[in-house]
Amino acid sequence: MPPEATSHPPGNLARRLTFNHLKEEAIRVTLAACALLSILTTLAIIFILFTETVAFFRAAEEWNAEYNRSVASASDESAPRKTLPAVVEFVTDPEWTPEQANVKHFGIRPLVIGTLMVAGIAALIGIPIGLATALYLSEYAGPRVRNFVKPTLEMLAGVPTVVYGYFAMLFITPYVLMPIFKGLLGLDVEASNAAAGGIAVGIMIIPMVSSLSEDVLRSVPRGLREAAYALGATKFEVSVRVVLPAALSGILASFLLAFARAVGETMAVTIAAGNQATGSFNPLRTTQTMTAYIVAVSSGEASSGTVEYYSLYAVGAALFVITLTTNILAQWILSRYREVYH
Amino acid sequence: MSTPPSVVPTVPTPNRAVSDPSTSLMGEASPQRMWRAMQGKIFEGICFSSMWVGLLVLLVLMVTLVLKAQGFRDWRSSSIAQLGLRPPVVDALAHAGLKTPREVDRYVADGKSLTDIPGISRSQVRQIDRALDSLKRNRPEGIGLDWQFLSSFTSYKPDEAGIAAGLWGSLLLILMTAFFAVPVGVGAALYLEEYAKGHWLTRLIQLNLTNLAGVPSIVYGLLGLTVFVRMFGYAQRPVATMLAGALTLALMVLPVVIVATQEALRSVPPSLRHASLALGATQWQTIWHQVLPAAVPGILTGVILSLSRAIGETAPLIVLGVPASLRYYPGGFERISDLLHNPSLILRAPGEQFTVLPMIIYTWVENSLDAFKENLAAAGILVLLALLLLLNGVAIYIRQRFQKQIRW
Numbered sequence: 001m002p003p004e005a006t007s008h009p010p011g012n013l014a015r016r017l018t019f020n021h022l023k024e025e026a027i028r029v030t031l032a033a034c035a036l037l038s039i040l041t042t043l044a045i046i047f048i049l050f051t052e053t054v055a056f057f058r059a060a061e062e063w064n065a066e067y068n069r070s071v072a073s074a075s076d077e078s079a080p081r082k083t084l085p086a087v088v089e090f091v092t093d094p095e096w097t098p099e100q101a102n103v104k105h106f107g108i109r110p111l112v113i114g115t116l117m118v119a120g121i122a123a124l125i126g127i128p129i130g131l132a133t134a135l136y137l138s139e140y141a142g143p144r145v146r147n148f149v150k151p152t153l154e155m156l157a158g159v160p161t162v163v164y165g166y167f168a169m170l171f172i173t174p175y176v177l178m179p180i181f182k183g184l185l186g187l188d189v190e191a192s193n194a195a196a197g198g199i200a201v202g203i204m205i206i207p208m209v210s211s212l213s214e215d216v217l218r219s220v221p222r223g224l225r226e227a228a229y230a231l232g233a234t235k236f237e238v239s240v241r242v243v244l245p246a247a248l249s250g251i252l253a254s255f256l257l258a259f260a261r262a263v264g265e266t267m268a269v270t271i272a273a274g275n276q277a278t279g280s281f282n283p284l285r286t287t288q289t290m291t292a293y294i295v296a297v298s299s300g301e302a303s304s305g306t307v308e309y310y311s312l313y314a315v316g317a318a319l320f321v322i323t324l325t326t327n328i329l330a331q332w333i334l335s336r337y338r339e340v341y342h
Numbered sequence: 343m344s345t346p347p348s349v350v351p352t353v354p355t356p357n358r359a360v361s362d363p364s365t366s367l368m369g370e371a372s373p374q375r376m377w378r379a380m381q382g383k384i385f386e387g388i389c390f391s392s393m394w395v396g397l398l399v400l401l402v403l404m405v406t407l408v409l410k411a412q413g414f415r416d417w418r419s420s421s422i423a424q425l426g427l428r429p430p431v432v433d434a435l436a437h438a439g440l441k442t443p444r445e446v447d448r449y450v451a452d453g454k455s456l457t458d459i460p461g462i463s464r465s466q467v468r469q470i471d472r473a474l475d476s477l478k479r480n481r482p483e484g485i486g487l488d489w490q491f492l493s494s495f496t497s498y499k500p501d502e503a504g505i506a507a508g509l510w511g512s513l514l515l516i517l518m519t520a521f522f523a524v525p526v527g528v529g530a531a532l533y534l535e536e537y538a539k540g541h542w543l544t545r546l547i548q549l550n551l552t553n554l555a556g557v558p559s560i561v562y563g564l565l566g567l568t569v570f571v572r573m574f575g576y577a578q579r580p581v582a583t584m585l586a587g588a589l590t591l592a593l594m595v596l597p598v599v600i601v602a603t604q605e606a607l608r609s610v611p612p613s614l615r616h617a618s619l620a621l622g623a624t625q626w627q628t629i630w631h632q633v634l635p636a637a638v639p640g641i642l643t644g645v646i647l648s649l650s651r652a653i654g655e656t657a658p659l660i661v662l663g664v665p666a667s668l669r670y671y672p673g674g675f676e677r678i679s680d681l682l683h684n685p686s687l688i689l690r691a692p693g694e695q696f697t698v699l700p701m702i703i704y705t706w707v708e709n710s711l712d713a714f715k716e717n718l719a720a721a722g723i724l725v726l727l728a729l730l731l732l733l734n735g736v737a738i739y740i741r742q743r744f745q746k747q748i749r750w
Binding site: 020023024027028030031032034035036037038039041042044045048049052128129132133135136137140141145149152153155156158159160161162163165166167169170171203206207234235236237239240257260261263264265266267271291294295298299304312313316319320323324327328331 | 395526597
């Protein structure tokens, strides 16, 4: 055997000097960085909201102190003093007027009431219709009906929210609410009211409730249904007394997710529900939600560093906390539901 | 030989009691059974009708939009009752053959005087003039979904207003958003699916993504305002540049892109990866040459769907401070011909202010003039919906076309 054969392999099998492993590692690090960006985003949101909210409370305290001083120097006995610390005032004061020049109130209650009113009406409309749709699609509908209805629901979900706002203001208020409430019942309906916003957002969440509930209903094991049929139940009894209770926690989770979406909805309610933080429980009156307030202040002229500017973040933080807890609760319920059936 | 008698047993008649729920097993009809049957029908009816609510709303929405976007073209041809005149005046005009505002207008324009018509006094002529004027001011002619609408900028005059800046701003913004969101999103999904599957950090990131997807879009606007506009903005005056807008929207769209890409990657069978690795390819070579090309249709579909959501988003952009009434195309030029002479102008766009179509629509809806609030906004919405339809159509086309090409 020639000595070269053992020490020098033929040319095309020789290892060339490549940097493959370095390239692979560099690519891996880059991709990991991309993945970590999402965590960075969450941390950034939490950090920014938190620090700016702290700045808000500080600015509010300063403003309160300034106000008390000016009231004291004017020796006006009747003007109300601001006695509570800003944090307490935030949750207890029934008025929200950080943009007013003379007396600013920093109680977020009217905004929260507005948001809950609109989201509540939306839930009242979207959840029953969505659930009924899901029940029909999963229990009764044949493939042809399903292939027709599901795309329409997807189209409904794809409509931008500005369009829903337009629809609410130009169709729901004049042609649905006015005839019913003003015409028949004689109640006063304002041009922008919580009910119109609620109805629009309710229609918006129908596809969400429907698709999530349908997934949940379909994942109920067939054996359960067949056992019920075998015992002589009618289709209605199987759907309502067997499948629905079995899927209840999953459906509850889908309701929560839809509610969180309704709370976070901005454009439709800004257009339809108005910009006055009345905090009223009458759905036919104007109200302002937390999201509408953020839009209103952003469209205005708030220079940075003022208490109006920081109030943006305080309201945003409250909004974030509400939606985050609702979403986490819904995810937890869903994970427990999946444990039971899979 | 005689045929043997048939021994085929007769089929027993089905027991009515079993199939008909309204009779009890004894064979008698019982109201309770009938109620049970009725319950089922009512329930099915309720569910069936709720299913069509969505379609009904879509139809009503489209009809309203089309009517409003076109309506003003016809006010001049529709009934003269719009002028709000009293019935005797309307009758007198009708007798003279003037049944629409357009005809009255033409009559006056021809130089004839309305006092010539029997039954119309001088003060009524003034009334008619005033009514015509206010109708013209409120709903001027010439507005509609036409070329002028698509190529002019916003204006306080309804007949000159258009969506040119917003349309091109939206398109450019979406391109820039995709430019940022797609590489990062696909990269992150690749890492989560191919490199770090099952790791505890991966589960944490997954949970994080689900929560991020549920955050209201306006919070992303606050994030963008703080990070992109104020920190990276220009020294004197923080301004909402196109770059800031694109980065904000990219962050908003990122969770959806990542999840869609993950789904697409999961649908690629593992045997493909195993075969590639067995032939000696490195992990990245496997991904780049085998897995990604196979997953591209799913990725593209997910990307296009998330971008179509981003096109309609106004809330984060309002918080950023995007204006609505810009009178130039993104990049600062005023006519398309400027761009053709000097294509590099478009490169200035990321650093400049911009506006988007939904923003213009929102501003018009909040305007007090009916022409803006109802008609122009409807026309703008129709353009936006057409854009969305186009995007979704492309996504569906890609999905259909490439589904067939993949053969495992």
